[in-house]
Amino acid sequence: MTQLQPQSFVSNFSSQAEETDYFDYFYNEPGSEPGTLNIEPTARPSRIILIDYDEDDAIRKVDISPNALLPYLGKNSVSWMDVQGLGSEEVLREVGTIFDLHPLLLEDIVNVPQRPKLDEYKDKLMFIAHMVRRHDGVDGFVTEQVSFILGKNYLVTFQEEELEDCFDLVRERIRNNQGKVRQSKADYLAYLLLDSLIDGYFPILEHYEERIEVLEEKIISEPDRKIMQEIYSIRRELLALRRLLWPLRNVLNLMIRDDHDLLTQEVQIYFRDCYDHVIQILDILEAYRELASSLMDAYMSSVGNKMNEIMKFLTVFTAIFNPLTFIAGVYGMNFENMPELKWSWAYFACLGVMFSIASIMIFLFWKKGWFKTTYSLDEE
Amino acid sequence: MTQLQPQSFVSNFSSQAEETDYFDYFYNEPGSEPGTLNIEPTARPSRIILIDYDEDDAIRKVDISPNALLPYLGKNSVSWMDVQGLGSEEVLREVGTIFDLHPLLLEDIVNVPQRPKLDEYKDKLMFIAHMVRRHDGVDGFVTEQVSFILGKNYLVTFQEEELEDCFDLVRERIRNNQGKVRQSKADYLAYLLLDSLIDGYFPILEHYEERIEVLEEKIISEPDRKIMQEIYSIRRELLALRRLLWPLRNVLNLMIRDDHDLLTQEVQIYFRDCYDHVIQILDILEAYRELASSLMDAYMSSVGNKMNEIMKFLTVFTAIFNPLTFIAGVYGMNFENMPELKWSWAYFACLGVMFSIASIMIFLFWKKGWFKTTYSLDEE
């Protein structure tokens, strides 16, 4: 039995630059046997990391086999089995057998992504939520499904990836015996993990706040067609976020409303805090969605305004030069009897008239305020 | 009594290229007798295919007459009577008599399409759902109503067509004794069929996901008027899909909420899984509907942008050539006293002035960034 090693808590960060498919969903081949596990070829092999702790001690075992978990289940200590990677059907089925998971439940855990949901069983509580994090460098976010099985003395979590998760600070706290986690039961651990997961949505919100702010400025100063794409992207991604959070809100509502044998009332207060956070996130999401929709309106009228500016510009040119060109045309006619042509000062008079007409035109347009706006077009 | 023959499970695929009428609905002539069966002239004659199985044995009988079903009803084995084709009034009425169906219930089964619904009777449960599948080659989907009558030891299904259904994998499983179907009762069979039917919606969703993705790219790169039609079609078809699924959601909700004598609690867990799938499909549908609506906004502003590009182009031409043509006009005037005309270098000076004006204009437009956008128009 090894003592927990600090360095092993450090997760390996690796860049994943693949395009996010925000409206992905899992589905079985129609007509296939219920409970079929769909192992994607690209899924990482499953590793199990066990952290077992009580007030006095905390051990951590990496790459433990499912059967080696059995001794820990009987103990009074809290056992957190973290299954990372959904690529090994055998391992997952063994875990399913050990914890007596319904085939449909295992299907929901493995066949990602699923909608957040809460299933209650006699001796365990199962819920699904989604971790989100920012892409490095590009806009948007990536999601990863995390499934929780909360039993009397244990918590099993299933993650799609073994890399990067938002649970390191919790692991740290278990290892260093910070806070009350080592004094608490598995339900408090479930809360801590879910809370970390939910807090991970806030930086994403901030990301969208920034993008909306950039758009607000851009629409006024330099409306171009990239704005349309950007607004569309934002609407699309906020929609995707909402799809993750609305059902999560219901999950949490069920957790804090009903009596559950596995959740002490004290820990329900904590879950209520989670619920408040989800509500707050949804609240902001809805506000952003409305803002994005108002921005679209603003952009559309801005396109119309821009057209008006261009039209004014065109009209000014046409209105000034059309009369002048006409006058020039008149005196370019070849009639034999055109008395003006012979007056020696006629040419200069004609130029003078032309100049006057142009001046009057410019003055009229200036009075209408067309040049003011034409100028502001220049600034853009 | 023939043993089940594998080849008989293969359904005959035939192309049906008729135009889908997504908002079709059945209605009787106002004032007609309740319970009137409306047999459409084009409806296929009704065939009954019986599959009767228990843990030990499974038989299949094709083109059995309604009365020949009676002996199977008394047995302990599960009897699945699949009525394919709604064209033979006599057969349908006989089936109605054997299973003691209310005239209105039989009306709902035969007069397709109806809204999905659940009717509960003392000794049976009736529900209606709709199968969807992709057209071959063209966009959109076709639907087919499936009515289920679940009794104690039997399940009767009514399909519009005898061709193509999504139940072949279930038949296969019964024949090969795969999974737990042969160990289970008629309610589990009902679940299996409904689950297959619902899973059939996912490929349709994928079809719309692809179409939306194509549109997203097209709106940016080459907005033309076909986009408008395509967005309209997508909105229309998603609306039609939603009409099928919202009531189905209610049907399933009733099935999993209430106590039903005919559904064991164990099988209700499975129906709950169906319910989750329908919720997920509706969720995605709503997201697609919002995306399609955002796309329409994006397309509209894109049309406006395009107009701005064209207007800029027109304005550039007008603004450059109007002053030049005016100057040419001035020196085309026939005044006798126009001193410039006599200077030997005047013509070249005039050309130089014209060139300067054109250059200045082009420079000003370039500074305004009009050429940048004009150029991007070229790329489209």
Add this chain to the structure above:
Amino acid sequence: MTQLQPQSFVSNFSSQAEETDYFDYFYNEPGSEPGTLNIEPTARPSRIILIDYDEDDAIRKVDISPNALLPYLGKNSVSWMDVQGLGSEEVLREVGTIFDLHPLLLEDIVNVPQRPKLDEYKDKLMFIAHMVRRHDGVDGFVTEQVSFILGKNYLVTFQEEELEDCFDLVRERIRNNQGKVRQSKADYLAYLLLDSLIDGYFPILEHYEERIEVLEEKIISEPDRKIMQEIYSIRRELLALRRLLWPLRNVLNLMIRDDHDLLTQEVQIYFRDCYDHVIQILDILEAYRELASSLMDAYMSSVGNKMNEIMKFLTVFTAIFNPLTFIAGVYGMNFENMPELKWSWAYFACLGVMFSIASIMIFLFWKKGWFKTTYSLDEE
């Protein structure tokens, strides 16, 4: 006591081409006595047509006086008193007295149109619904309020007009002893009439389906301003239809939910069928409303597209002829020293340059694909 005469069932069809006011509603002069009957001057005089039947016999009496109804009320047979025309205050008041109707109830019956509603009294059930039928020749529909008073052995109906109603098939069935109507009580008769009335909405839906389909094609092929009017009319009329059906849905919901002494459970199953039909109609209505709204979006972007086509056309002309006219202007100048003018081939060279410029322009526009769309404009 006359035997029922077949010819008397034939209703007199007369064309009523008056403009429908879809958002009409009745209101009393503010402050007037509750229970005031408002007899419109144009209202037809009230006629009472009695049909009294039991399993053995069915009689019909036309233009019976209210007091002559009394003997039928005490009998075991079912008496259907059909009051056609709301123009005779005295007759209506007498009917009110005979059936002991609350003044406010009578007010609702006479002061048409009212919102559909259900009022339950100790010994009777009153509900209001609206018959719809197509105008002859023109678009839209006309409505007529039908009020039902269902008592133990009788049913009283009040119609605005004595002409055309949708109850003839029911009358036929009573006369010919078809179906189970003669074996049933007054509640079944009420169902039959309401069902006929509701089925009358389906042809109206079909009418709107056709109009929407015509619009879908027209928007693509020949968008003109009549489309805008047509979409507006459709939205307006669908809105009017919804106003009739939403409250009717509630009426039916109350009828099938609660226990009513006057409705046997067996007949409630039939009313449930009515309810399903109303739900289905509302469902389709909502779908059509969404389609009409999507059509408006499509039309608006189509107007924008059309403008782009026109602008392209204008720009092509301007961009081709402006440079050419400028060149012609240059060689029309009268400078003495313009060497090109003297070269003998200069004119032809100039024409050649002009032709080249025009060709290049046309080629550039063709490459941009402007002619393709300009051409499609021609097809419209």
Add this chain to the structure above:
Amino acid sequence: MTQLQPQSFVSNFSSQAEETDYFDYFYNEPGSEPGTLNIEPTARPSRIILIDYDEDDAIRKVDISPNALLPYLGKNSVSWMDVQGLGSEEVLREVGTIFDLHPLLLEDIVNVPQRPKLDEYKDKLMFIAHMVRRHDGVDGFVTEQVSFILGKNYLVTFQEEELEDCFDLVRERIRNNQGKVRQSKADYLAYLLLDSLIDGYFPILEHYEERIEVLEEKIISEPDRKIMQEIYSIRRELLALRRLLWPLRNVLNLMIRDDHDLLTQEVQIYFRDCYDHVIQILDILEAYRELASSLMDAYMSSVGNKMNEIMKFLTVFTAIFNPLTFIAGVYGMNFENMPELKWSWAYFACLGVMFSIASIMIFLFWKKGWFKTTYSLDEE
């Protein structure tokens, strides 16, 4: 004790042409003492008009002092105290003391306008509603808050103005012993007044119906920018109306749902009629709001259509004259060697070519149908 004088029932009509502020609301200075009465300087001094009646007798006293009301409260007759004008704090406070009104309740009565609401107290029921009436001559409506205090034998009403109200017909009926008012209790009187008040909304609805109809015609025949303002005004005013009616609906719903000691079941039937009217008004309001919104869509596309017409006009002129002017320019060039210039019939040939080009252009535009629409523009 004076007998009721007929002439005193006539209210003084005076024109109030001030601009209506539809979204007005009352608020106290933040932090002020709860129960502070805010007497506006322009508020009319409060007059109390007492009408006391039973089956046998009815008296009316004008400008009675609050304390003089006391003797009437103990009697079995119904006392209607109508407080007109909210300008005399002392009078209002005295009334408050006599009827034992909670300070917050008095605040709601005096500090107008408040939202309609129902407050129930041990021995009295208080509700607030708003009278509406048309401005003379101008569009829109004015509102006036009416607060009702219903006690066992009395009804107190508070109105903002002593002028014009919609209760005169009720006063008439009390005076002339028409209807059942004199045989009924205070709750029936409350119903009569509320019913008059609600019926006053119907003429306002009619006013909007007319304005919408005018707009429907105008949008087709002569779209101008006043339409936009008018649609906006209508939307704004309908919104204001809805704000008055939604809470009133809740007030009435509470009155007919719950058991109230002060409302007999018989009178609750009458209030139910009020409720039906409010529902009907709200129904129509929502329909009008949707129509106004559809009208805005129609107007926007009509603006776009108009632009297309103008553009076509411009394009026709440009496309016809640009080629002609170019040809004239070519033969205005001064090249020495231009053989055509010397041919004697060249000028006429040139004119002929010009004429042909113009004809072909016009023919092409005519075939495209541009002139048809251009013409319809003329009609507008």
Add this chain to the structure above:
Amino acid sequence: MTQLQPQSFVSNFSSQAEETDYFDYFYNEPGSEPGTLNIEPTARPSRIILIDYDEDDAIRKVDISPNALLPYLGKNSVSWMDVQGLGSEEVLREVGTIFDLHPLLLEDIVNVPQRPKLDEYKDKLMFIAHMVRRHDGVDGFVTEQVSFILGKNYLVTFQEEELEDCFDLVRERIRNNQGKVRQSKADYLAYLLLDSLIDGYFPILEHYEERIEVLEEKIISEPDRKIMQEIYSIRRELLALRRLLWPLRNVLNLMIRDDHDLLTQEVQIYFRDCYDHVIQILDILEAYRELASSLMDAYMSSVGNKMNEIMKFLTVFTAIFNPLTFIAGVYGMNFENMPELKWSWAYFACLGVMFSIASIMIFLFWKKGWFKTTYSLDEE
């Protein structure tokens, strides 16, 4: 123990012109310990101001240390501890310990801003609301979170700033023994403060009413692109206001619905008044939001109208001068045989024809009404 000094009630007003971030929200670093207090570096140090009063006496102590509060808690008098500034973690934690606050509760108080909410504990009630006030000089508003802890004999409030609050009038009333505050318990004090806070929303509403009115006029008289920004700002800020008020509505609803040991029924009547105010504010907010959205529609169609005006102007110029310039061009051609050129009156005839064409054009445009609208453009 100092007597309350009047001058100490005066708050120090200081201008805070920083940009308001309406959609700000607090979040912890994901994975951090629950109950972590996040003290912002710019937060003001925490001061505690105690006001302790009963019917007879009222004292005020400034800058009291948390422990010095203890003696007051045991007394029967009401103690209001006002903690101003959230910058001193130690002080806040001490307060938390004294009042036995749950770590999560303290977190919500300190980590501002939070969503309004109500948490009920055995012996105390905690709720969060937000004070709003106008910026000096600029548009918009600033918010400040106020947290209330209501115990049996005490009320603790936490404010972000020690400056400016809306509670001065309440302090005044305590000091001067005005109203019933000194005769009441802590729950009445809580009401008074919350009421002041809510009343502070009304001036903000008025601010938006004014801005909307300005826009309504501007859209008609001088539509420019600042309107678009202004509408967007208003929509954004109203959205932010709604986010503060919707949850506050729920808080108040919970307070007046349920039984709370700490709220007497008498004071609940007062809270009900607060609830009514919040409902009224929300009501108006929604109306303003709809108006702002209608204004956007109006603005968009106004942009389109403006474009039509510009286009008409351009078309008039083009349509008048194009034919004239063409004619001039014709007679500028150099054909040798152009008989008209030799007629002595031809030049004047030509000028006459030109004049006629221009006149006819102007007359036609005038008849179409184009000049009328062109003129109204001038006025803008």
